[in-house]
Amino acid sequence: MNAFTQDVRQAWRGMRRRPAFTLVIVLSLALGIGANTTIFSIVNTVLVRPLPYEDEDRLVRIRDLRIRPGRESRAINVSPINYSHLKEQAQAFVDVGAQTDQNFNLAGSEQPERVNGILSSHNVLDLLGLEPMLGRGFLPEEDLPDAPAKVVILGYELWARQFGSDPNVLDKTILLDDEAYTVIGVMPNYYTYPWDGDLWIPMGLNPQDEEINAYHFLHVIARLKPDVTPEGAQAELDTISNRLATEYPNSNTGWQIRAILLRDDLLEGDVEPKLLFALLGTSVFLLLIACANVTNMLLARSLEQGGEIAMRSALGASRSDLMRYLITQGLLLAVISGGVALLLALLTLRPIVAVSPVMDLDAMFHNVGLDLPVLGFTLGISLVVGCIFSLVPAFKVSRPDLQGLIKEGSRTTASRGGRRLLSSIVVVEIALSVILLIGTGLMLKSIRHLRQIDPGFDSENSLVMHLAMSTSKYPEERQRIALLREIVEAVESLPGVISAATTTTHPLDVARVATRLSVEDRPPENPGDVTYINHRLVTPGFFETMQIPILQGRGFTEQDREDTPMVVVVSKRLADAFWPGEDPINKRVKRGLYDSDAPWMTVVGLAGDVADRGEFEQTWYLPHAQHTFPARYACLVVLTATDPMSLVNGIRTKIHGIDPRQPIYDIASTDRMLAQRYGEERFTTFLVSIFTALGLALTVVGVYGILSYSVVQQTSEIGMRIALGAQRRDVLRHVLRQGMTLGIVGLVIGLAGAWTLTRLLSSWLYEVSPTDPGTFVFISLLSLVIVGLASYIPARKATTVEPAAVLRAQ
Secondary structure, eight states: OHHHHHHHHHHHHHHHHOHHHHHHHHHHHHHHHHHHHHHHHHHIIIIISOOSSTTGGGEEEEEEEEOOTTSOOEEEOBOHHHHHHHHHHOOSEEEEEEEEEEEEEEOSSSSOEEEEEEEEOTTHHHHHTOOOSEEOOOOGGGSSTTOSSOEEEEOHHHHHHHHTTOTTOTTOEEEETTEEEEEEEEOOTTOOOSSOOSEEEEOOOOTTOHHHHTSOOBEEEEEEOTTOOHHHHHHHHHHHHHHHHHHOHHHHTTEEEEEEEHHHHHHHHTOOHHHHHHHHHHHHHHHHHHHHHHHHHHHHHHHHTHHHHHHHHHTTOOHHHHHHHHHHHHHHHHHHHHHHHHHHHHHHHHHHHHHOSSOOSSTTTTTOSOOHHHHHHHHHHHHHHHHHHHHHHHHHHSSOOHHHHHHHTTOOOOOHHHHHHHHHHHHHHHHHHHHHHHHHHHHHHHHHHHHTSOOSSOOTTEEEEEEEOOTTTSOSHHHHHHHHHHHHHHHHTSTTEEEEEEESSOTTOSOOOEEEEEETTOOOSSTTOOEEEEEEEEOTTHHHHHTOOEEEEOOOOTTOOTTSOOEEEEEHHHHHHHSTTSOOTTOEEEESOTTSSOOOEEEEEEEOOOEETTEEOOEEEEEGGGOOOOOOEEEEEEEESSOGGGGHHHHHHHHHHHOTTOOEEEEEEHHHHHHHTTHHHHHHHHHHHHHHHHHHHHHHHHHHHHHHHHHHHTHHHHHHHHHTTOOHHHHHHHHHHHHHHHHHHHHHHHHHHHHHHGGGGTTTOSSOOTTOHHHHHHHHHHHHHHHHHHHHHHHHHHTTOOHHHHHHHO
16 A cells, blocks of 8 residues: 555646646547546436336336337327226226326416426326325316316415415415316325326216227336236236227227336437437447547657656566556546546536436436446546556566666657557547447438438528417307407507418427328228328418428318308328329218218318428318317418517417407417427437547547657658658658558448447438448548648658757768
8 A cells, every 4th residue: 555655646746747647638538538427428328217106116117108010109198087997997906096287277377377287197196106396186086077176286386386385375275277176285206207287187087988098198107016017917918909890899909008218208209219329329439539649649758757656666666566556546646537527527527417309307307417336437447447447557668678778778769550540540540430420420410411302491581489378268160260250360460570470389399189091991900900091270371481382182261160061171192092093082981980071171272391399290280260179279370571579579469459368478489490400319319420520539549649759759760761862741741650650540340330339320311321432432532531631740840840950860
């Protein structure tokens, strides 16, 4: 221990004598370690740390899985009829609960606030092992369709924002959609599972309501009994699925009920593990490049310290003593770098999580931070890295040639083997950088292709605003239709507005409404063979405002009213699926099952396809005035002649002139919504690009450093060449050739590695091959140019060697 302490003191003195050298090493390692610490803290939260629920490994999410022969099966939410049968029949679970979402207008301020409500069965809190921070949870009698009292549990943030964290808020009355609710509790901070909510209300589900039983909208969770495995529960669910398909063939044929562990479901739905693994892989490459760079710097310094090492050996230091001294230097540098890395992670972690489109501060991410596992990871990786980059110099110089080094005295020169080792490490750096560059290039090319996808509508000078209409003030659908008509007319009267229209959902909205489609003269061959399509109720002028082309027939006009024949406009993809090669105009379709009493509607128009949530889907459009399908939410689309955001205040004034209490939310230009559509891919590529740029910078420093060191080591040789008649341009070519040789060897190794590793990116790429020739060629040329530029300065320096000075020194 005394010897180790002495080594630490000597290493510290050596670092203080060469502050610039020390600073470069510390910053290089801190970048690599800091990147890994930041990403590991997120990975630890998502993949390792337990969820904040009691026995979370026994919590499962239940979904309805639609089996589609020849196509990928699709898991969605659960229908009410399936949920009610699960609660009655499933013996594998302690209990089963459900939630769904519904927005409300909360009165109490000048303008009502639109809040995200969660309709919940009374037992969800008990299922999760949670309880309100204040008050109580729901009682079973409060979770009935005709419950006499309306109660609400406030979310923590809403309680703090609207009620000033008042502990006496219990039993107070609040107005939601102009209806009175009694506050019975306040949720703990950051309670957001299964879905982020501002408040919770009893669901009061009526499983006998046939109108809602056909729709899959319930988020169902369950807790496994202690003696039941997920596989055992799934076997029981398979039996229940088969029974339901027999009892309800029209709604359950072709469906299976699936159970998946809660953590796995969260990863599939909210956070893509591949995003985290892509970032973690890139940060590991960055760390390897940093280690290679630091190894080279320490090796070069150790070779320069040959005289000191020889003197220590001559005075009796054993090889283990020399290795311990050199490794101690590396460990001290690594520990200091780890401290700086923690500071970098602390400064960058929260901003990264906050701006990420997939890592919102929800139940999994609110506690992302530098906890003990992360601190342990940083310390561990620092020590491992310190040992790794110290071992190469330690092994190389711990067996010095005493006679040769003592004879050289202060004029220490690296052996040919030492220079080869330095060059080999630089080759590794270049190869790692090439792999990173190619991976990043493929992702950037994929993003460019995604942004070039034609969404099917014109996003320029288009504004989107969302409205939530009060069901108490406008209880009838006809009243809501009249309100929207009045709003559209008022908005169109504004200067700078070309046209306006409303729709139930915008193609770029996360939410969408789906419905069943039946086609005349095409009854299903089997019960349950039902096609689900996008369902949009729109006002006249919608296609003109969205600039969606009408390929055949017509759009909607004011003459399409409730007292006129019912009409529909279908998308091209829908028409191609049901009437390939035929004229879709005057074909008839209906909503719901083929043998239902729903009226047939005549196709009067064929619209171009639009990109819904990144995919072109089958869609139909119905004139809002002809349908009483409940639609309390609407999306107002405005086509403007100027910057759309400049008209927001004017449009808001017009709407509030009609209804001063009408909430308006999620206001954005269509261009901005379009840019956010591929936010996950863009954000990941952005972070990967930053890591790649840092790795490339470290590689440039490595190439420059090794060539500068080589020039210094070959000063005598270069001086003699010039003295014997060599031209300075020959010296320039000689040094450049050294650098380019390293670059070419590293490039070949990097290309081979990229050819293998980039196949892991195939699920990320869009219309780009993992071995895209253009990307490989471009990165190859770019790498050679960068290596050439990094070699040029040392090469120029070599041409300034003065032969006379070299001869005098000799």
